[in-house]
Amino acid sequence: MEHYYQPEIECAPYEEIRKIQSEKLVKQVKHVWDNVPYYRKKMEEKGVTPDDIKSVDDLHKLPFLSKADLRETYPDGLLAVPKDDVVRIHSTSGTTGKRVVAYYTQHDIDLWEDCCARAIMAAGGTNEDVVQVSYGYGLFTGGAGLHGGSHKVGSLTIPMSSGNTDRQIMFIKDLNATILCCTPSYAAYLGERMQEMGYGPDDIPLKAGIFGAEAWSEEMRQSIQKTMGIKAFDIYGLTELSGPGVAFECSEQHGMHINEDHFIAEIIDPETGEVLPEGEQGELVFTAVDKEAFPMIRYRTKDICRLSREKCSCGRTHVRMAKPMGRSDDMLIIRGVNVFPSEIETVLLNNGYAANYQIVVDRVNNTDTLDVQVEMTPEMFNDNVGEVEERQKKLMADLKSMLGIKAKVSLLAPKSIARSEGKAVRVIDKRKI
Amino acid sequence: MSVQQISVFLENKPGTLKKMTGVLASHGIDLRATSLAETKDFGIARLIVDDALEAVSTLKEHDFVASLTPVLAIEIPDEAGGLDKLLDKFTDESVNIEYMYAFPGGKNTDRACMIFRVADTKAAEARLTGAGVKVLTQEEISNI
Numbered sequence: 001m002e003h004y005y006q007p008e009i010e011c012a013p014y015e016e017i018r019k020i021q022s023e024k025l026v027k028q029v030k031h032v033w034d035n036v037p038y039y040r041k042k043m044e045e046k047g048v049t050p051d052d053i054k055s056v057d058d059l060h061k062l063p064f065l066s067k068a069d070l071r072e073t074y075p076d077g078l079l080a081v082p083k084d085d086v087v088r089i090h091s092t093s094g095t096t097g098k099r100v101v102a103y104y105t106q107h108d109i110d111l112w113e114d115c116c117a118r119a120i121m122a123a124g125g126t127n128e129d130v131v132q133v134s135y136g137y138g139l140f141t142g143g144a145g146l147h148g149g150s151h152k153v154g155s156l157t158i159p160m161s162s163g164n165t166d167r168q169i170m171f172i173k174d175l176n177a178t179i180l181c182c183t184p185s186y187a188a189y190l191g192e193r194m195q196e197m198g199y200g201p202d203d204i205p206l207k208a209g210i211f212g213a214e215a216w217s218e219e220m221r222q223s224i225q226k227t228m229g230i231k232a233f234d235i236y237g238l239t240e241l242s243g244p245g246v247a248f249e250c251s252e253q254h255g256m257h258i259n260e261d262h263f264i265a266e267i268i269d270p271e272t273g274e275v276l277p278e279g280e281q282g283e284l285v286f287t288a289v290d291k292e293a294f295p296m297i298r299y300r301t302k303d304i305c306r307l308s309r310e311k312c313s314c315g316r317t318h319v320r321m322a323k324p325m326g327r328s329d330d331m332l333i334i335r336g337v338n339v340f341p342s343e344i345e346t347v348l349l350n351n352g353y354a355a356n357y358q359i360v361v362d363r364v365n366n367t368d369t370l371d372v373q374v375e376m377t378p379e380m381f382n383d384n385v386g387e388v389e390e391r392q393k394k395l396m397a398d399l400k401s402m403l404g405i406k407a408k409v410s411l412l413a414p415k416s417i418a419r420s421e422g423k424a425v426r427v428i429d430k431r432k433i
Numbered sequence: 434m435s436v437q438q439i440s441v442f443l444e445n446k447p448g449t450l451k452k453m454t455g456v457l458a459s460h461g462i463d464l465r466a467t468s469l470a471e472t473k474d475f476g477i478a479r480l481i482v483d484d485a486l487e488a489v490s491t492l493k494e495h496d497f498v499a500s501l502t503p504v505l506a507i508e509i510p511d512e513a514g515g516l517d518k519l520l521d522k523f524t525d526e527s528v529n530i531e532y533m534y535a536f537p538g539g540k541n542t543d544r545a546c547m548i549f550r551v552a553d554t555k556a557a558e559a560r561l562t563g564a565g566v567k568v569l570t571q572e573e574i575s576n577i
Contacts, residue, residue, distance in 0.1 A: 376442045376475075376498045383440030383502040383550070384531065385470045385477055392474070411475050413444040415496040 002251060002314050003121040005153065009261050010118060010316050014309070017260050017317065022055035024289035025264065029053045029062070032295050035080040038073050039065070039297065056264060059287060059298070060275050066300045070100045070240065079103050081293045091139040092239045102141075102239050103293035109148065111290050115237075115245030115259045116149025122250040122257070122314070123208045123233040125179050127154030132175075134168055134182035134190075135213070136422050137161040141243025142213050146181040149245065155179070162186060162421035165193050176205040184216035184224065184232075185424035188355045191227035192419075201229025210235050212244050214423050215330060215342045218323075219349035221253075234323060240296055241288050247321050252313055255320030262290045265319060266298070267307055281306045284321065304331075332361060332427065334368045337405045341426045344372055344407075347398045351391070352379055356417045362430040370407040372399060375414050435503040435554045436574050437485040442498040443469075443476040453478060456495045462488045465574055466536035466548055479534070481506070481548060483575045503554040505561070506569040511537070511545040519547065519566065526560040546577070 004010050009017075030050045032039050042063040043049065052061055070078065079086070085105050092100040104112070125131065131150040135142025143161055150157040158171055162182065168190060171177065180187065187209055194204060206228055212235035221232045236256050237244035246263050247256035258265050263286050267276045270283040284303045288296045303324035312320060325331075325340045332339045341359055348357055353374045360371040374395075382388055392409050399407040418425075443449045450469075457464065457480075466481040482488045485501060492499040509515040516535075523530065531550040546569065551557040558568050 376444075378498055378500065381440070381442050381498045381500055383438070383477060383479060383500065385472055388442075388475070388477070389472060411442070411444065413442070413449065413496065414498055416444065 003124060003126055004315075005117040005121045006114065007315075010257075010318065012261075012317060014317055018056055020261050021264050021289060024261075025056060025059065025287065026050075026053055028287075028289045028295055029297070031292075032080060032297060036078055036295075038069070038077050039063075059264060059266065062287075062298050064273065064285065064298045064300050065296055067100070067302070074099075075101045076103070078294060078296075080295050081105060086293050089139075090141045090144065090239055090243060100240060102242070104242075105292045108242065108291050108293050111262055112145060112242040112245060113148030113152050115242070115248075115262065116145045117152035118149075118259065119210060119233070119235050119245050119248030120146070120149050120153050120155065120179065122248055122316075123179060123210050123231070124251070125150075125153055125155055125208070129153070129155040129178045130158065130176055131155040131179045131181065132158040132160050132168070132172055132177040134160045134162055134180060134186065135244075140422070141237065141239050142181075142183070142422075145237070145243040145245055146210065150181075165190060165419075165421070166197075169194055169197065169199070172204060172206060173199075178205060178207050180206050180209045180228075180230070182209075182211060183213050183420070183423055184211040184220055185214060185355070185420045186422065187211050187224050187228075187232070188220065189419040189421075191224055192354070192356075195227060201227065204228055204230075206230045208233060210248075212236055215324060215340070217342050217346045217349065219346050220355050223349060223355060236321065236324075238286075238299075238301060240294075240299055241286055242291065246286065250312065250314035250316055254312075255308055255322050257312070257314075257316045257318040257320055258307075260318045263288055265307060265321065267305075268300075270302075270304070278309060279306060284324070330427070332359070332429070334361060334370050334403075335405050337403065339370070339403050339405070343402050344399065345426075347395070347402050348372070348374055351395045351398060353377060353395070356419070357426065358417050358428060359426055360428045360430065363432070368431065370403075370405065371410055372407050373410045373412050373417065375417060376411050377414070435558060436481065436506040436548070436569060436571050438502045438504040438548065438550070439478075439480040439482060439485055439489050439492070440500050440502050441478040441480065441492060443478055445471075445473075445475050450476075450478065452495075453492065453497060456491060456497070457482070457488060460487070460491045462491065465577060466534060466546070468532075468534035468548075470532070479532075479548075481536070481574060485571070502550065505549040505551065505554060505558060506574055507547050507549065507561075507566060508544050508569060509547055511543050515545065516547065522561055522564045522566050523549075526557075526564055528557040528560060546574075 137143035209232045233249040237246040247258040266285040267282040276282045284301045305324040358373045463483040468479045
């Protein structure tokens with residue numbers, strides 16, 4: 001049976017959602033014009049005033065915001081309410097340049113937690129469930145978002161945070177946790193550790209997992225589902241927009257429903273900025289129409305994906321976004337070819353290797369080199385050198401056909417790649433450009 | 434009765450082999466024979482030890498990929514032509530050898546022991562035994 005947190009809006013006809021979006025957008029643009037001089041200036045430069053925005057159809061007239069704007073206005077140049085009204089901040093991990101600080105009023109926290117509650121119920125969660133939140137707590141939005149969502153659903157919430165893997169497993173077993181929330185790479189590691197401890201899928205009370213905050217492949221989902229005996233759901237979000245829960249998967253596990261009553265999605269051509277027709281692949285752009293403190297308008301996510309309005313069997317009417325291939329930030333350009341780490345992951349898992357890998361890019365004699373490092377597994381091992389080399393060659397051939405460029409494959413000893421408890425570090429780019 | 438060889442994956446970097454021998458030493462595992470097959474990128478150590486099961490589980494506990502492989506152990510006189518004579522039987526019985534290595538026969542200084550990896554260990558053993566070759570058991574290897 002499908003569970004919904006707010007069925008009246010989650011399953012509302014599209015025309016109704018569009019009407020809500022238009023009303024909120026008009027209000028939001030006025031709010032930003034009045035309170036954020038930085039964005040007002042951008043609008044003025046483009047010759048747009050709030051009067052030009054009468055409905056969602058006018059959205060394309062508004063200027064974009066990007067990560068560069070966030071850096072420029074750090075720490076509070078985009079804040080749209082008096083500081084007295086702010087109740088919390090969160091911040092990005094800051095792996096690429098300066099941190100982004102996002103502000104929340106109590107209203108903003110509430111709507112964010114509603115979004116996470118929708119995600120938990122879409123994964124089958126109810127007030128009878130025990131939700132173990134193994135995302136990091138703190139500045140990172142993962143822990144706080146799912147924690148708040150779990151409270152709203154009324155589930156018993158275990159505020160685990162990340163780390164201490166054996167204790168994580170002990171709590172799952174002893175407290176009969178039914179839903180696990182963490183990054184997919186940490187889920188894979190927890191699964192690996194459970195196997196080592198001799199626990200099969202039937203020994204683990206979990207029935208579902210809500211995994212996000214990094215790109216992961218369909219093959220990785222299958223592998224996690226099998227190891228833990230669960231259904232693994234993807235969840236999407238950005239700190240800039242609130243955190244996890246901007247979009248989430250339902251029982252269909254085929255694309256993530258975007259919470260359209262709060263976030264208007266567009267797909268644009270990343271080169272020209274033109275809005276692309278529905279169904280085409282491009283960069284995902286969001287307008288947060290409900291947020292008071294940090295109201296992003298036409299925020300460029302750098303995520304490359306496509307949207308689908310195809311009817312979903314779960315009953316939700318909100319548009320679905322395909323799993324992004326990864327942030328365009330994650331995309332590597334190697335010998336002029338675009339390479340997404342998730343493509344490499346797909347090939348590795350299809351070849352029977354585990355999801356523990358590292359991608360090392362370097363430049364030798366002015367030529368980019370790509371070294372895919374993967375750990376040897378008992379399944380892939382053989383006492384015959386020729387057999388192991390055959391498998392290595394097959395993997396190299398598969399990588400070449402997927403990526404279009406040659407990659408070296410290095411076989412490493414088990415456990416030689418550090419396991420991540422949060423976001424996995426997959427790429428080491430040693431090129432000095 | 435075939436003998437269990439331990440095959441261990443070794444990453445190609447300094448200290449890997451030493452890590453393996455360290456683990457075996459600290460668990461009091463006595464090596465009978467070793468052979469190392471290497472490629473540009475990795476190596477595979479093949480070991481015959483006194484206690485194969487103990488060795489393989491110890492190595493796995495220490496994060497090595499290790500597996501048991503059945504091989505044939507055959508004693509030959511340590512003299513010129515000893516191996517040649519034995520290989521006559523392999524040829525006569527059409528047993529194909531994938532790889533082999535040797536170790537001295539322990540206390541028995543005038544003997545040597547050959548380890549053979551063949552595709553079908555059971556069939557090869559039956560044929561060689563039929564041709565009068567004495568194939569050593571795990572127990573005999575452990576007691577060398």
